[in-house]
Amino acid sequence: MPIDLVSRKEWGARKARGSYTALSSTKGVKVHYTGGRVDPAIVDDHAKCTGVVRSIQRQHMDGNGWMDIGYSMVACPHRKVYVGRGPGHLPAANGPGLNSGHYAVLGLVGDSGLVTPPDDMLHAILDAIDHLRDKGGAGKEIKGHRDGYATSCPGDKLYAWVKKGAPRPGSGGEPDPGDEKAPKWPGRVLKFPPIMRGDDVRTWQARMRERGWSLDVDGAYGPRSREVCESFQREKDLSVTGAVDQVTWVATWEKPIT
Known part of the structure; x- marks a missing residue:
């Protein structure tokens, strides 16, 4: 383009x-x-x-x-x-x-x-x-x-x-070693209230569980999901909104610092 x-x-x-x-x-x-x-x-x-x-x-x-x-x-x-x-x-x-x-x-x-x-x-x-x-x-x-x-x-x-040679995204360039490829951004911000439900919520919750957070993978973005999101955003020095926007979504799949 x-x-x-x-x-x-x-x-x-x-x-x-x-x-x-x-x-x-x-x-x-x-x-x-x-x-x-x-x-x-x-x-x-x-x-x-x-x-x-x-x-x-x-x-x-x-x-x-x-x-x-x-x-x-x-x-x-x-x-x-x-x-x-x-x-x-x-x-x-x-x-x-x-x-x-x-x-x-x-x-x-x-x-x-x-x-x-x-x-x-x-x-x-x-x-x-x-x-x-x-x-x-x-x-x-x-x-x-x-x-x-x-x-x-x-x-x-x-x-x-x-x-890596500054490849065009989607051109077959090697992914960043240590980071897992984030699933495609679902196109909506996950937030509460009200409770939002869907497979995108479940995908995010499952990844946060993998990262060690105590969170039910139930596909319902409620108060606990918001709490976990806020804590994660503080950890990553992101804007603390309690909502999973595109930046938070991508950061969720970055390799945790050990």
Whole structure:
């Protein structure tokens, strides 16, 4: 599918202070994460993604003293790609002396909250890379920020995907070792009250039992299911809602830390 670009005007970008340094080609692209907490609620509310991008630009310009947001493009969990500095312009996020070698693409995940990139975010990162190859002369390399620079960026989840060759979701790429493949998101948030019933509830309850939680696998999402969900969300540093949204569902199948 064609790239779904969010223009600088559409996301309300501030005007850059000065002119960009031109960049005609690079060895490839480096993938980044925010390095802070990302509210998992952005998965269900695209408007919140726009707010995050604006806050990043504000931090880069007012906090770091940069002329603009440091990334070339930003990918969100709705398979939309925000134009940062864009193709043909030197980024600022890769580190001193490293910006001319690679464009910089940010995935909107962090080191807490939303840490596992949804499939549509991975698609968006790859859409951004294709765009930078087509419009900005980006080469074939896809690296993590930590490749060549001392940082935890882009986080263990994104970096594991990069190290596997950044496969398109559904393209037959190897699953993350240690994580079990989550059943397909059922498309509805499991919550109480009222009691919700169904096979999706039963599937989630069974997985939580496997993880060691005391919970009846009865297919009825009631008070006890909500309690377990709240405790699990605290454990995983997710928004504590007591409702199994898409982020909580995916986290349920991540390998428990032992």
